[in-house]
Amino acid sequence: MRPYIVANWKMHGLLADLQEIAAIDQAAQRCDHVDVALALPATLLFSAADAVHMARIGGQDCHQKEQGAHTGCISAAMLVEAGASFSIVGHSERRADQAETSTQIAEKAQTLQSRGMGAILCIGEDLPTRESGGAEDFVCAQLDRSLTFDNGRIRSDNLTIAYEPIWAIGTGHVPEIAQITAMHDRLRAELVTLLGERGHTIRILYGGSVKASNAQSILALDNVNGALVGGAGLKAETFIPIIEAA
Ligand code: PGA
Numbered sequence: 001m002r003p004y005i006v007a008n009w010k011m012h013g014l015l016a017d018l019q020e021i022a023a024i025d026q027a028a029q030r031c032d033h034v035d036v037a038l039a040l041p042a043t044l045l046f047s048a049a050d051a052v053h054m055a056r057i058g059g060q061d062c063h064q065k066e067q068g069a070h071t072g073c074i075s076a077a078m079l080v081e082a083g084a085s086f087s088i089v090g091h092s093e094r095r096a097d098q099a100e101t102s103t104q105i106a107e108k109a110q111t112l113q114s115r116g117m118g119a120i121l122c123i124g125e126d127l128p129t130r131e132s133g134g135a136e137d138f139v140c141a142q143l144d145r146s147l148t149f150d151n152g153r154i155r156s157d158n159l160t161i162a163y164e165p166i167w168a169i170g171t172g173h174v175p176e177i178a179q180i181t182a183m184h185d186r187l188r189a190e191l192v193t194l195l196g197e198r199g200h201t202i203r204i205l206y207g208g209s210v211k212a213s214n215a216q217s218i219l220a221l222d223n224v225n226g227a228l229v230g231g232a233g234l235k236a237e238t239f240i241p242i243i244e245a246a
Contacts, residue, residue, distance in 0.1 A: 003219060003246035004160060004203050004226030006037040006120060007233025008060065008088060013044050021048050021055070023236035027243050028054040034246045035226070038233075039088045039120070042074055049083020058086035058118070061094055064107035076115040086118030086158075088228075090146055092166045102145035109159065110149045118158045120205070120228065121146055127167035136183055139163065140190045147194055156191075156198040160205060162228040163187060168208025170230060177217060180206055184223035212241035219246050 007024070021038060028036035037056035040048055049057045059082075063073040079087055089112070090105035109119035123142045125135040143161065147154050163183055168174055175183075184204050191199030206218055207228030218224055226246065232238040 001201070001203055001225045002033065002035050004035045004037065004205060005243050005246050006039060006058075006088075006162075006205065006226065006228050007239055008039045008091070008207075008228055008230050009041060009044075009234060010060070010093070010230060011041060012234055013041050015044070015047060017044075017234075018047055018051050020234070020236045022051050024239055024243075025052040025055045027236070027240040028052075031243050031246070034243055036243055037086065039086075042078075042082065045079070045082035045084050056085050056118075058084045058088070058120075060088045060091065062087040062089060062108050062112050062117075064104055064111050066111070076111050076117060079112075080115055080117065084117070086120060086160075087112055088120045088122060088162070090122045092122060092124055092164060092169065102142055103148070105146045106149045106154055109146075110154045113155050113158050116158070118160060120160045120162050122162045122164055122207070122228070124164040124166050124169075124208070130165060130167060135165070135179075136186045139183065140186060143187065143190055144194060153195060156195045156202055160203045160226075161187060161191070162205040162207050164207035164228060166208075170209070172209050174209045174214055174218075177221070180218060180224065181221050184221060188223045210242060212238065212245065215242040215245035 039058045039060050059079045089108040112119040125138045129138045203225035205226040205228045210227045210229045211232045
């Protein structure tokens with residue numbers, strides 16, 4: 001599977017940062033065996049899409065409805081018009097801050113797919129769940145709910161899963177390699193159970209404090225097919241070594 005390295009800029013980035021995007025795009029052109037993507041704030045999409053040749057540009061959320069009275073939200077059609085080809089859905093920060101449910105997240109992914117866009121669907125456990133020993137069961141149940149749409153399953157095409165333990169996001173604490181391996185192997189098996197043989201073709205990204213110094217050992221794992229990178233994805237200087245590690 002082609003590795004997929006995605007920067008999640010969260011609520012960071014102004015027009016002045018387009019030079020970082022241009023530099024990251026140059027690395028994407030150089031490392032053409034890697035799919036490189038940037039999930040940007042909506043205000044940067046138009047200009048970023050203009051500035052890149054190779055890197056994919058995407059959003060960080062997409063409303064499940066086509067349009068309507070949803071103040072402050074962005075639709076799939078708006079994302080497409082702004083130059084996005086994918087969006088993150090269900091990031092743990094949105095599950096927490098905007099109280100998004102797995103059912104809504106499945107709807108969002110379905111809406112993106114119906115527009116021909118990619119969905120990067122995030123799942124992950126908090127620290128008490130990890131410490132209780134129930135992380136794998138919790139994350140698999142969350143995956144199951146987040147893939148359930150209208151009592152059926154969302155499509156497997158244009159779908160990427162990102163496993164991000166909440167306690168690893170922005171903390172510098174990365175799970176042990178054995179824990180990442182166990183979770184990703186379990187998620188692969190779960191995807192095949194839920195979606196059939198096509199579950200083998202879905203990329204599973206790891207996210208949470210990925211940086212140049214740990215990228216190689218994480219990306220070398222069998223069922224780790226890429227990374228979702230927050231802090232280290234904001235600057236070309238820290239993001240490019242992760243692309244190169246892939
Ligand atoms: P981090 O964030 O790399 O800063 O830990 C990852 C994410 O939230 O996607």
